[in-house]
Amino acid sequence: MRNLETKYNPKDVEDRIYKSWVDGKYFHAEPNPDKKPFTIVIPPPNVTGQLHMGHAFDETLQDILIRYKRMQGFEALWVPGTDHAGIATQIKVEAELREKEGLTRYDLGREKFLERVWDWKEKYGNRIISQLKKIGCSCDWDRERFTMDEGCSKAVREVFVNLYNKGLIYRGPRIINWCPNCITALSNEEVEHAEQAGHFWHIKYQIKDTDEYVVIATTRPETLFGDTAVAVNPEDERYKNIVGKMLLLPLTDREIPVITDEYVDKEFGTGCVKITPAHDPNDFEVGKRHDLEIIKVMNDDATMNSYAGKYEGMDRYECRKAMIKDLEEMGLLVKTEEHSHNVGQCYRCGTTIEPIVSDQWFVQMKPLAEAAIEAVNSKETEFVPERFSKTYMNWMENVYDWCISRQLWWGHRIPAFYCDDCGEMTVSKEDITVCPKCGKPVRQEEDVLDTWFSSALWPFSTLGWPEETEDYKYFYPTSTLVTGYDIIFFWVSRMIFSACEHTGKAPFKHVFIHGLVRDGNGEKMSKSKGNGIDPLQIIDMFGADALRFTLVTGVAPGNDMRFPVTYDPPVEKGKNPNPEVNKIVGAPGVEASRNFANKIWNASRFVLMNLDDSASDVLPKNLMAEDKWILSKFNDLVKKITDNLDKFELGVAVQNLYDFIWDEFCDWYIELVKPRMGTENNPQNVLVYVLSNVLKLLHPFMPFITEEIYSYLPVTDKKALIITPWCEYKEELNFKQDVENIEMIKSAIKAIRNIRSEMNVPPSKKAKLIIVTQKADVFKNGEAFFKKLAWADSVEVTSSKDGIEENCISLVTDGAEIFMPQGDLIDKEKEIARLTQEKVKLEGEILRVEKKLSNEGFVAKAPKAVIDAEREKGEKYKEMLDKVLEGLKNLQ
């Protein structure tokens, strides 16, 4: 115990401590009428691969909150689990299949392919769980869930059928976003927009039975084959005469009419718009208004179909190139302009989205949004920081229907059954094999649901809903949801409206939103850029506590953070590393945290090696001033940490802890108390008290090292730190006067150190101190401190300056004037310069204060406390200035 190494080694500790928590079943929660519940459901990581730094951040925040609440006496439940992540996982498994076996999913068939995906899920799901454990997550592993497990699937069907029966789910042809690579429909949220350089082609459409043309401008000429009209603005004088005429659609033998529609902007392009209802959302609307034919010109993989005539079979871009060439040769291409525009891309594979008409399933959103808006307006759910509620509202108030069907195999298959015989469609919670209408066999819908459909139910599906289980009744609604601002639309919004609709309650009280973890250049981490940092590697290098501490240090809620690392060989700033070549060798932020962990470790070693058998955490009756000082400071700390945690200000809380432990406890209290070690006035119990309690406050942030150290301490209530009650503010440990006194001594010591350093006096050179003060008792008490911390060999405390020898350095500090006879060491010129500088500074301060105090407005309107403080300051400065002036006089 007393032979602990001088370097804290996380590897000796973390796995062992984690196991002890699991063995103690401390993570497990059960409905408990004697306690209040505190519930968090984890944002389930995708089973696509492994955790990245963003997860580590997200989960650290949750673990901090859950550990804090657990210690505060809540029945704290953190539900873990993973997400099946429809498209993302299917893509991964398909890629693996292609690489390793040269097969496609169609080669295997649906059933066999799904077996492969389940194998994948097993492997990577488990890997993710083990990574969560490495980070220190105190999830209730008895309740681990998966979005496609039995319970969640049941909830999905319940919700689907409910919504369908209420008429809030419908099926029909609409323009949707189609990913030709994933071969599925996507919701609007799953499309990312990126600026792309493109062209604006001006093409002539001949007016039938004339030699005249109209010119239309398009960025997507290949959709021409689906044109069923050309539209102009009804107010456009230029085209009034051709409205109603027929046009010859180039490269085809079709004729299309010229129609008028308000949608057309006269000013933009040529004022003529080709209308392609099957391939453009706006055109689709125009088409509906004018009852136009809908002609789809592409196959599911974005190759051209038979409507494209001789271009059939070509890829859409190949076709574009070829037809432009042909149009040019035919003299129908008027001009080509450079044109950059936003193009939709699949959020999973990056392929350019094709807007396409397709039969899909939709959730009607408007009616569902109402309750979700109200939940946030009424503060049933609150966003932290508050500004994100605007993001949410903005989306919620402008929702459009949600396309929920996906042409994938991996996911919840839509519970709709078709009878090919009578045409009946049945939506049912239970699987059916025969048509309830005609008794003929039915076939189930091939499509699966959007992966977000099931994650939208996560806060209640994981707690037993639709059953009214004890868990559901006790733990739901949950307390806090922690997640990144990037999935407010995908997930948070959908959880809120789903919960409001199906459970009648908002799913959580607080939504604690955090930012993204970026690389050292401020860029998003990504595999393709090679700038991703594996949290497990960082843990391996520095320990989980150091990583966790780093992730919450210096970050304000909702803000992004940078995670700089150094590579070997080094990578130029602004450049991306090549993971094959550049290895991570350092991480400045984490090193600082690791050093902090080490500091605590060594402070604890110091305490432990100085304890005798009688040591405990019971505070003695005869507390010394410095004991009262640290106890008061600790008391303040308890309040600060608790307040800040309650406000989700984790970054501030962690800074408070750092300052208290390093500065106040280590640099001052332990140093102040060293002279008392081993004497009959041994401070050991105060040391144990403060250390053991500060470990409690630090535990949520650095669970491993705190638990380890705590186990060595002779505390009265000996149990695992993780379940030890949180500290409370104690009025009886507030010693205002002693705090003032010790602060006075501290500033005197600092002033002496400062001067000695300026005068280049080495610590080995001891000095005599004469302290002239009206507070003799205070400074007398500090005698030992001056000897130890200000390198004095003798300390004389007096109330008068009589008899002080002339050749002294004098310094003025709060409550005292200190003289240091320095013999020949004193450099008179230097000392005069120093005092003169001091004089100028004080005069400046006095001027400032006097100016302020002579300002009538200030005296009349400022709060009394502020004015008094200012007066006090002024007096103190004047007093100090007098002494400085006197010192100068003596020197000259």
Place this chain on the structure above:
RNA sequence: GGGAGCAUAGCUCAGCUGGGAGAGCGUCUGCCUUACAAGCAGGAUGUCAUAGGUUCGAUCCCUAUUGUUCCCACCA
């Protein structure tokens, strides 16, 4: 087009309902002072983006401007 964030020390960032700005890293000086060199002591560095306004008083609140990042929408 709509919305949001950011601009503070060389770098990365804090700054808690307005009362003369802080940390870490880096840097400079001196130290193995009986827990810690992953340490100790001391120092230097800021027109708190710009211009107005409110106020006795503004880094903080309001307005505008500039720069920057992001989200949403989008005229073919």
